[in-house]
Amino acid sequence: MRGALNLLLVVLLALNLRPILTSIGPLLEPMRQSTGLGYQQAALLTALPVLCMGLVPLLQPWLRRWLSEHGGMLAGLSAIALACLWRLQLGSAWALIASAILAGLGVALVQGMMPGLVNRWFPRRLPAAMGIYSAALMSGGGLAALLGPSISAHFGHWQVGLGVWAAPALLAVLAWLALRPRQPVATLGGSAGGHWFGNRRAWLLALYFGLINGGYTSMVAWLPAYHLEHGGTAQGGGELVGLMTVFQVAGALGLPLLLRGLADRRPGLWLALLIQLGGFTGLLLAPASAMGLWVAMIGLGLGACFSLSLTLTLEHLRTPAEAGSLAAFVQGVGFIVTGIVPYITGWLRDVSGDFQASWTLLACTVLAMLMVTARFAPGGYRQAIARQGPQREPTTVS
Template sequence: MREQARSTLLLLLVVVMALNLRPILTSIGPLLEAIRQSTGIGYQQAALLTALPVLCMGLVPLLQPWLRRWVSEQGAMLAGLAAIALACAWRLTLDSAAALIASAALAGLGVACIQALMPGLVNRWFPHRLAMAMGVYSAALMSGGGAAAVLGPRVAEQFSHWQAGLGIWLLPALLAFAVWAWVRPQLEAAVGGAGASGHLFGSRRAWLLAVYFGLINGGYTSMVAWLPAYYQQVGGSAQGGGELVGLMTVFQVAGALGLPLLLRRLVDRRPGLWLALTVQLAGFVGLLLAPAIAGLWVALIGFGLGACFSLSLTLTLEHLKAPASAGALAAFVQGVGFIITGIVPYVTGWLRDVSGDFQASWLLLSVTVLLMLLVTWRFAPSGYAQAMGMPLIRESDARAGMAPH
């Protein structure tokens, strides 16, 4: 019973931390027109409000093998929370495009510090229930994003300031600080264990996993960045655009939590990924061929994106048995992957500018998903060990202070 209570507390901490990792992205889109009218920010600059945090999510994990020499896991998590809280508090008062972009960078650094560590910690805390725990983590992460998209415009309208719709997400950060203080005794007992040193830049499988993660999740940043604009372009409202992102999030949560649980007895993650990618592909093709029923296609895209995020991280962690080495691999995959994910909305936005509508953007995302369906064949569980013959030192060597070969 005592072990069950400890696991419950740690899972609660996972949830409240994850809730803080997406509002900085999803709160922008529904309020973009109000922000542009107030600050004069252009569309190209506005893209930085999404792209900068995502690029931070990519760069910080790549530096993790060196950063951990100076910052502990708990220190990095608390610093990340503090950066998110400070950025949200700043957004309550700022009134310029430059300050808004700077707050996006600060919040992105905070998210990156937390997000780089969470998969490894989840793997360490829940080694026998990894698929379930990653599903809960992914669902909470996406729920925070959906709540920000839906509630941000309402809060802004209530207070007659768009700044309130962005800054209100200070509250989940304060909640996470409170839960952290409550769970800390259990955390100190659970976090121990040295992280793997060395890096994975020489591993072909690590690069494949990273590119795969980045491309199958590139649809998320594109949808967050451009779905509200697409909806307003076809005659909808800002609130309606936010609600469409909220609808996508509901199905993301269902996909992130439901599909891994449904397939938890399968050792092979490929059937789940094939299903999730096929559903996602159907959604993008639907936007191309029948945009009048966008709600249905957005729901399918959301389900596919949610399941892909959870399953691809689980797939990554399962490539290595040692928790610290698996966490290092997950950090690398997220690092490179989120750089790719951050570039995708720039490309889809450029396609919208040159073509005059979003059809070319949806076509590009459809082709990308189709390619990833084919790449998924490579991830047979029987090939994990051979594929991960790489210059990452063993945990026993890391504890002994040995350098990588």
């Protein structure tokens, strides 16, 4: 029973981690018309929250001195809910950007703790649990992209399509208060203490995580606009993001399950990256002929990469506390990288006049990560991570 409640809680928390990003793209055109947003300003609505998702986990070794896991979770969920409620009243570009920062800080607090929490609650079923967490996270994003235009059309205001996502955040607050395990836990993120800035393998894992997930933030930010450029509609753009999400969920759940007997994560990562590469190549060479197919391939590869790369990180260390600390660092640096990518792809769209240069950059990134994957042989995990361990800080419990 405790395991089922923990799994339900993981799903409810994860559902709130992407709507603040994915609700933007399908409503971008009415937002631009109403507020005067340019493409580079619009990119900040995705890039700034993702940068927050990176910076906050990097501060965990210091935050844990005064913020417990319980307090951090409540603060994060409350910030998400407040940002969404604020968006119900917004009418200016800079207020939108400020709400994105608030929401990003909230997501960062929750998301930074989730891998360590999943590792602690499901140590013997880590790949499956991480797959469910990843699938729920992506499902929340897909629902926001798919339903946002319809909700906005029904109420006659694009703000409602952004603000309605306060409801699941408030539900998650109530669920956390009622369902969380009550045993004492380590402070924020379950960290073992110290940071990983001096560890080369930690940096490699972080850059790897950031670059292979940069395609996700770029697709969320620009796929609806790309669809409009090819004669589509805002609703159709949201449906494409929804389609991508369906296949992300399939990738996050299916590939780890298919390869559950393998201790080596590289075959799954190679396959996922090759599928992504095929999708970006299709967008470059024949976008109009089978856009749905290319988007589905990209989604399948992205979903599997997110789940497998986090599992790969957690498996580098034996204890949940140390693994959670490493995962926080990897997500911290990784999401900074991931947040920069859509800004660069948006800039390329502005200077080139179309998205072909953007998709070319993402395809080249996938090719580079295919080669880097070869370095993650499971037999070398502990040797690589132990060469220069985390610099220690005193820990406390609450």
